[in-house]
Amino acid sequence: MFKEELVKLSKNLRSVIFMLKSYEVLRNPFLNKGTAFTKEEREELGLIGILPSKVQTLEEQTEQAYAQFQSKTSPLEKRIFLMNLFNENVTLFYHLMDQHVVEFMPVVYDPVVADSIEQYNEIYTNPQHAAFLSIDHPEDIEKTLKNATDGRDIRLIVVTDAEGILGMGDWGVNGVDIAVGKLMVYTAAAGINPAQVLPVSIDSGTNNQKLIDDPMYLGNRHARVAGQPFLDFIDKFVEAQQKAFPEALLHFEDFGRANAQVILDKYKNEIATFNDDIQGTGMIVLAAAIGAMKISKQELKNQKFLTFGAGTAGMGIANQIFTELVQEGLTEEEARKRFYLVDKQGLLFSDTPDLTPAQKPFTRDRSEFENAEELTTLAAVVKAVHPTVMVGTSTQPGTFTEEIVKEMAAHTERPLIFPLSNPTKLAEAKAEDLIKWTDGKALISTGIPAADVEYKGVTYHIGQGNNALIYPGLGFGLVASTAKLLTQETISAAIHALGGLVDANVDGAAVLPPVSQLTKFSQIIAEATAESVVAQGLNREDIADAKKAVADMKWTPEY
Ligand SMILES: NC(=O)c1ccc[n+]([C@@H]2O[C@H](COP(=O)([O-])OP(=O)(O)OC[C@H]3O[C@@H](n4cnc5c(N)ncnc54)[C@H](O)[C@@H]3O)[C@@H](O)[C@H]2O)c1
Numbered sequence: 102m103f104k105e106e107l108v109k110l111s112k113n114l115r116s117v118i119f120m121l122k123s124y125e126v127l128r129n130p131f132l133n134k135g136t137a138f139t140k141e142e143r144e145e146l147g148l149i150g151i152l153p154s155k156v157q158t159l160e161e162q163t164e165q166a167y168a169q170f171q172s173k174t175s176p177l178e179k180r181i182f183l184m185n186l187f188n189e190n191v192t193l194f195y196h197l198m199d200q201h202v203v204e205f206m207p208v209v210y211d212p213v214v215a216d217s218i219e220q221y222n223e224i225y226t227n228p229q230h231a232a233f234l235s236i237d238h239p240e241d242i243e244k245t246l247k248n249a250t251d252g253r254d255i256r257l258i259v260v261t262d263a264e265g266i267l268g269m270g271d272w273g274v275n276g277v278d279i280a281v282g283k284l285m286v287y288t289a290a291a292g293i294n295p296a297q298v299l300p301v302s303i304d305s306g307t308n309n310q311k312l313i314d315d316p317m318y319l320g321n322r323h324a325r326v327a328g329q330p331f332l333d334f335i336d337k338f339v340e341a342q343q344k345a346f347p348e349a350l351l352h353f354e355d356f357g358r359a360n361a362q363v364i365l366d367k368y369k370n371e372i373a374t375f376n377d378d379i380q381g382t383g384m385i386v387l388a389a390a391i392g393a394m395k396i397s398k399q400e401l402k403n404q405k406f407l408t409f410g411a412g413t414a415g416m417g418i419a420n421q422i423f424t425e426l427v428q429e430g431l432t433e434e435e436a437r438k439r440f441y442l443v444d445k446q447g448l449l450f451s452d453t454p455d456l457t458p459a460q461k462p463f464t465r466d467r468s469e470f471e472n473a474e475e476l477t478t479l480a481a482v483v484k485a486v487h488p489t490v491m492v493g494t495s496t497q498p499g500t501f502t503e504e505i506v507k508e509m510a511a512h513t514e515r516p517l518i519f520p521l522s523n524p525t526k527l528a529e530a531k532a533e534d535l536i537k538w539t540d541g542k543a544l545i546s547t548g549i550p551a552a553d554v555e556y557k558g559v560t561y562h563i564g565q566g567n568n569a570l571i572y573p574g575l576g577f578g579l580v581a582s583t584a585k586l587l588t589q590e591t592i593s594a595a596i597h598a599l600g601g602l603v604d605a606n607v608d609g610a611a612v613l614p615p616v617s618q619l620t621k622f623s624q625i626i627a628e629a630t631a632e633s634v635v636a637q638g639l640n641r642e643d644i645a646d647a648k649k650a651v652a653d654m655k656w657t658p659e660y
């Protein structure tokens with residue numbers, strides 16, 4: 102009797118294990134091929150009879166998925182469809198995205214990711230392999246990183262505490278979607294293996310009362326932990342991350358203004374890391390300005406830069422351009438005098454209250470202006486300064502008004518006007534208005550994708566001044582070259598690989614290459630980055646050929 106029971110039990114156990122194994126494959130999006138599993142694979146994996154009989158090709162699956170995508174009516178429904186596809190079959194997701202990168206970027210990433218973050222609790226789906234770290238449980242950090250990666254060899258992490266999501270402020274645990282979206286762009290643009298990346302949410306609470314009051318909110322329901330206790334937690338996270346994934350690049354995203362630069366300054370000379378809002382944005386805007394100079398045949402060092410919204414991104418941009426001006430031969434004193442920072446207080450002077458550490462080196466002296474006390478609005482400052490470059494990172498929609506833009510354009514032949522605030526609803530201006538108000542003279546770059554503008558018989562192409570046009574190539578180049586650190590030299594190499602990739606002689610030329618070329622120019626950036634790392638001897642592993650290292654690392658979405 103006992104023997105029979107034992108035989109029956111072991112048979113049941115074997116069939117349970119066998120079934121688990123087969124369902125495990127179907128449920129593992131990194132392994133799943135769905136209806137593309139061949140007859141032999143189905144035999145070997147125990148999938149006979151648990152898939153419809155037809156064996157599809159990846160192309161057939163892709164066509165089918167695209168038709169389903171197109172059948173979704175709202176951008177958010179399209180995004181939910183794509184996220185579910187990602188959770189089911191990663192190869193199919195990226196094969197599809199590769200074929201429609203221009204159409205999919207705004208859905209997977211900015212601006213639709215903003216809607217997804219705002220409605221995260223209502224539409225919560227499987228978290229795309231994200232790791233959720235809670236400031237209330239530092240003892241769980243190591244366990245969380247292990248659980249979320251299940252032994253995968255992680256080479257790239259995007260981490261956010263969601264205190265400064267785009268221009269929308271504090272979104273607590275919902276902000277994990279920005280890390281998910283950024284990583285999807287990394288793979289689509291540069292080809293980082295999706296099995297080698299990890300999105301991380303640091304849930305340190307939220308000051309967003311809407312979320313605290315929402316019974317469906319999924320994060321820590323208390324005020325955001327700030328100051329040293331928060332920074333101590335970041336230290337614990339970085340220590341655990343370095344121990345678990347010593348070869349991983351750490352990309353910080355959408356941290357609050359008070360912490361972003363502090364964290365970057367602490368770690369930039371210790372580990373392979375960068376802050377996308379500070380450095381990534383500084384890089385893409387300088388690349389856009391270089392492209393603009395090529396079109397207008399002007400020199401960067403002769404420009405006057407006005408930053409509207411001198412925060413994380415605004416100061417990242419100012420510092421990157423400042424470094425370039427010094428490299429072009431200006432003294433630091435001469436270079437600093439090219440900048441005018443406008444923030445909530447108006448034009449920032451050395452005695453303006455509540456200056457951030459980053460703003461202080463770029464403040465002006467009241468003695469430079471007869472009407473200094475009147476310079477409390479953007480309009481007044483534009484009138485007094487006559488900037489030739491105006492960058493918007495203010496989160497304040499529509500603030501580049503017709504009056505302000507026309508005043509600027511009256512004093513410079515080809516004004517550079519970059520309304521960079523995201524998402525769409527926060528942009529300082531629309532491209533079509535800027536073209537109209539400057540009679541086609543403005544050289545424009547917008548944070549969100551902008552359609553071509555037809556004006557007086559010319560088609561104006563608008564370069565997207567979004568860090569997604571440079572961080573994938575930069576990050577992939579750092580990972581492929583096993584970089585120990587990111588230096589200014591490498592940052593400059595990446596910028597100059599992208600800057601100037603414009604067709605200056607075409608009427609209406611864009612200041613940056615189009616997103617349709619994203620994979621192509623991301624590879625150029627990655628190669629320049631990797632070559633710079635190796636030239637500085639900052640590679641952990643021996644690399645004989647940097648370009649080959651990039652090519653060998655590139656993942657392609659094929660079964
Ligand atoms: N295009 C890109 O690649 C890119 C990259 C990073 C950030 N951004 C966008 O830039 C914006 C700012 O992002 P951040 O991370 O720098 O945020 P931040 O909070 O660090 O900076 C915003 C700054 O704008 C200032 N500001 C707010 N209201 C203002 C007003 N009425 N007048 C003048 N200044 C005002 C704030 O005081 C702050 O200094 C966001 O919309 C973000 O999406 C775009």
Ligand SMILES: O=C(O)C[C@H](O)C(=O)O
Nearest residue numbers: 211267377378523567568
């Ligand atoms: O996320 C983006 O679209 C760009 C940038 O990182 C931002 O915070 O706006």
Ligand SMILES: [Mn+2]
Nearest residue numbers: 267354355378
């Ligand atoms: Mn950001």
